[in-house]
Amino acid sequence: MKVLITGIAGFVGGHLVNHLHAQNTYEIFGTVYGKPEERLSEAVRQVLAGVWPLDIVNPSAIKEIIAECEPDLIFHLAAQSHVPTAFKDPWGTLETNIRGTLNLLEAVLSLHLMDTRIVNVISANIYGVVKPEDLPLTEKQNFNPGDPYAVSKIAQDMLGHQYAHAHGLKVMQARAFNHTGPGQTTLFVVPNFAMQIAEIEQGFAPPVLNVGNLKAERDYLDVRDVVKAYEAIALKGTAGEAYNVCSGEAHSIEHFVEILLDMATVDIKIVVDEGRLRPLDLPRLAGDNTKLREVTGWEPTISMEQMLRDVLDDCRQRVSAHQRTNTD
């Protein structure tokens, strides 16, 4: 089966390649924002059947790629995915995420690839600030965007819905709640804390963990369970439908910090840094994954402890590798 992954060099893309490659049943193609040889490791490039540089905002480029590889499945991950960047550059975010999705759907439609199944990756940010009584959120929850990224993802979700219903494309919306795992940038909270701990352990920082709002409760999955959910949606999802990809449980960030600090090899003090408190902070967020489980049979398999341990170990390795590079 031929698979095309847009945004393959991103955090989720790497994990999706690992998961699909391990099954030996997929021929994997990808697109990269920039030069493949600069954005992908040699090991990943060797696994791929083809890879193209792509700015997804360019309509003819994505059409040429899809025409060449004629994928059975498309995982659309390419996006401007960072919320603070969306506040700084709202139009750039809207353009990449909306225009990019439109270009992809138009390409599939104009090439008459009516059997190609597309996973359109959205974010739980679309639900925005919600009432406690609405938790856990189902796919029927109203959209209430609090940032330009969420607006772009609502439009992306609605485009998938519309192209499925108006044109018969087999496109499903995967609404991902928080996820983390090895390799995520430290712009995100879990690897940020883990990296601080790894740097402290290896003597590069004083024994102080700078944190934001630890009371916020979030619904986290390990990215390796997320990519399995995307595959399950690709194979078993119903065209035009949206699926929450989430654990179904909310845990406080404070709980994550406690577990990470228990795993640390040194004593570390917590300090609240006002600069890390985000505006529009939502006290509690949890999704309902019943629809995803019932339609696809997907179940998460990685515990929260395992997820945190693997992120911390990955950060430890990144700090050691950085140190080796600097001393070579």
Ligand code: A2R
């Ligand atoms: O920003 P970069 O240089 O890391 O490139 C990102 C790429 N990308 C683009 N690709 C094609 N044309 C563009 N105009 C464009 N702008 C950005 O998409 C990156 O390699 C990839 C997205 O990966 P990440 O930012 O690491 O996101 P992640 O965590 O893998 O999330 C995957 C999907 C995204 O649609 C999120 O919005 C959603 O999951 O939550």
